[in-house]
Amino acid sequence: MERQDARAEVVLNRMQLLITRKLDGLLQGDYLGLLPGPGTEAGESREYRPGDDVRRMDWPVTARTTLPHVRQTVADRELEAWLAVDLSASLDFGTARYLKRDLAVAAAAAVSHLVVRGGNRVGAVVGTGSALTRMPARPGRKDAQGLLRAIAHTPPQPGRADLGALIDMLNRPPRRRGLAVVISDFMTPVAQWARPLRKLGVRHDLLAVEVVDPRELELPNVGVIALVDPETGRMHEVQTADPKLRHRYAHAAAAQRGAIAGALRGANAAHLRLRTDSDWLLDIVRFVAAQRHARTRGTTR
Structure with a gap:
């Protein structure tokens, strides 16, 4: 546990340094968290x-x-933003530059950094396995840093998180219009979280941050590998040299991601995808720039 906490602290400090140095200079002006405009x-x-x-x-x-x-x-001047951060066992996975869990913390750090400027408040609900934790919304950088540390130091737990219940915690109790951010790999069945997400999008400006590892999209040809489901502990050996199997896997993964994207569109959510093999900070900057360009042309997503 101490090793896990030390790693979380190093990752968080590095991310906060990158965000402070690069994000402030690139994302200036009126904003509503990561979704500049429209306010109430x-x-x-x-x-x-x-x-x-x-x-x-x-x-x-x-x-x-x-x-x-x-x-x-x-744009609102006193914004209340809430983060729903999925830190279930499936997020403790990564085959490239980062773990998916690291990107979830990075997304939370970026949103918090942008929101707390100007005295806005940010709070969070965190899901790990069967445990759901609410962290109250408070203003100021010091409280935002404390919130991020609490998220980063949240210990992983076995079991599958109920993403629908996690999102529903942002719907209760009802709050005035603000910014809601859902950070997850959305690996749970779409039917479990699509309806709570649509309900959330009716009242709030909604941002969905999807965290993806390239091995979840396609398998490499590396012979026999043992795959373990981190949420159930089940292990299965797969012969990746079989081209038909790799094709079926890629086809199923594309269908799954298409269903996720469709559900996010149905909830009127802005969709930011972060990959463990990409520069997450550059992806965030490009996303915000695209959102602002769309707003100036009169489109909303």
Whole structure:
């Protein structure tokens, strides 16, 4: 356990240094966490453009002008953001530069760093196996760093986490509109978490951070390997030299990721994918830049 805590502290310190040095200079201006815009404070109206959120239709202006208009909103200055961080056993896996767990902590650190600027509050719910933990939302960098350390030092536990129950903890008790971020590999069946996620997306600006390892998308040709399910402990030997097996695996993995992406779109969630073989900080910067570009063109996702 001490070794695990020491590693978590090293990883967290390195991530916070990278975020402080690089993220501040690249992501400036009005923001709503990692989703810049739209906030809840009413602004001016403008003509509807394809891709606009129909929930923001300005019906009085539309009736007067006979042209569809949407009500623009101003970025919130006092934002409450909540993170749902899945740290189940399947996140303790990685075959490239990082473990998936490291990327989950990195995503939480990036969101927290951006949110707490300006006195905003950030809280979290963490799921490990059958345990669900709520950490209250507090303002300020010191409290945000304490929150991140609590997340990073959360010990792994055996068993499969209930992602649906974890997401549902952000729906209760009801809160005013804010930012909700779900960080997971979404490996649990889609039917278990799709409905709570849709419910969450109705009230809040929603960001889903999907953490992926390349070996979850395709198998290399390395002969016989022993695969162990970290959540159940079951082991299975696989002959990766079989091209048909590798093809079936890649096809099933693509279908699984397609179902995940479809469920995230159905919840109106912005979708950020972080891979263990990529530069996670650069991926975050590109994502935020794409979101801001989409906002300026009138699209929401």
